[in-house]
Amino acid sequence: MKNVGEAPQEELATGMRSDHPTRQRVARSVLDHGPSTVADLAARLGLTHAAVRRHLDTLVAENVVEPREQRIYGARTRGRPAKVFALTACGRDAFDQSYDSLAVDALRWIEKAAGGGVAGEAAVAAFARDRIESQAAPYREAVEAAAPEERTDALAKALTADGYAAMARSAPGAQQGEQLCQHHCPVAHVAERYPQLCEAETEFFSRLLGTHVQRLATIAHGDGVCTTFIPRTGSPGDQHGTSETTTTPSASRSTAGRNPA
Template sequence: MSLLNELRNNGVVKNVGEGSHEELATGSRADHSTRDRVARSVLDHGPSTVADLAARLGLTQAAVRRHLDALVAENIVEPREQRIYGARTRGRPAKVFVLTACGRDAFDQSYDSLAVDALRWIERAAGGGAAGEEAVAAFARHRAETQAGPYREAVEAAAPEDRTEALAKALSADGYAATARSAPTPQQGEQLCQHHCPVAHVAEQYPQLCEAETEIFSRLLGTHVQRLATIAHGDGVCTTFIPRSTTTPSASASTAGRNPA
């Protein structure tokens, strides 16, 4: 998994901390966690030298450099010349590391809170209960339909047998890291897999977002589809089953956005 996607996971971001003295093996999941801590320290403290980061995180400077190299390769941080205020001292100024725009976006989870607050307001303004849930569902359907324009163009331009792949590519262009593959029994259909979901943390509380997306997939592909797993539900990938045979489109509200019981 890309380190950028690791950073975008709220669980990773919320659990990072400073002060651990462990040196972690390169390439392991724990190593990624340490890199998250390095990036978070830059976010919290601003432009930082290798020495600054080593002191704050309890790591050796060699270990910090190794993690910074990986973060630079992922376009999460970038090196800059340190600004010197006042009289310059002898020698070259120390290099500092700052977050890139991409790296900052990876940590910016305030939009999740804003989205949840907005949906909660819609729910309450509609009177709560079933009326509130339907108001949120109406918003989710409107959002999904608005997003679907480019997806529809891509699907309609593809041959029938290539439409799932075309949808996956369109979703990937929108940040969902989607792929299409044959189902375990290929003659039965395909699976559309979304390896990233920008609204997963909001959908944990409001599954109507997943349900509306599933309905859109059904309409775009011209067949009933079944959502088998979702990131919002705790699964590693959002997986949607698309049967080979074309039937009347009708995404089931009982399974859309949720794992089947």
């Protein structure tokens, strides 16, 4: 959600300027109190009605809130019901809902339930691979429908549709191949603790594209972009060619989830 600079003194009904991102305060008030009218928000936040409407217009345009007709319980009064503004699903996602903490707790439980140590790590890895496979269908369809030379780009577009902001580009320098770059990772905070998530994703890319791939960087490791090198078919780095082979977990684990030495 964007935090745009605030307008001058009309912002506060008291005439004082706010030091906080007012637009985010408006959205947060809707989250805390449910669907709200302009008058409700103005009263809670000490803003003028005009200021609230201006922020709501922007939040509606950004798909953070949406206008609805106020529900009337009991006898209707004369006149049109007041319009209320409610958070959209996108708006709720903009707030921290502790999903990362929940995911880490769940994986920690899996790790301990399996006995910890190597067995625990293996259990988390098995979960990560199963998670990837359960989401694999759209990616397989996109890649299988593309020409061989366009498969990395097709995968990037399918990942982008799932929120990974991915792109494919030619590998720089003397590398014969492409780089798959993911500018966003929805599970980055969880993968910091459990790199098995990155490793499972790398293994999946390898199986999907039918070639050995190498993870060069990950957001979870502190890099700005998750970057995977995909060798061009027939190049020296292509260990499997285009045949339908499965990369073993150890083949990807050396680099996935962390930068190679």
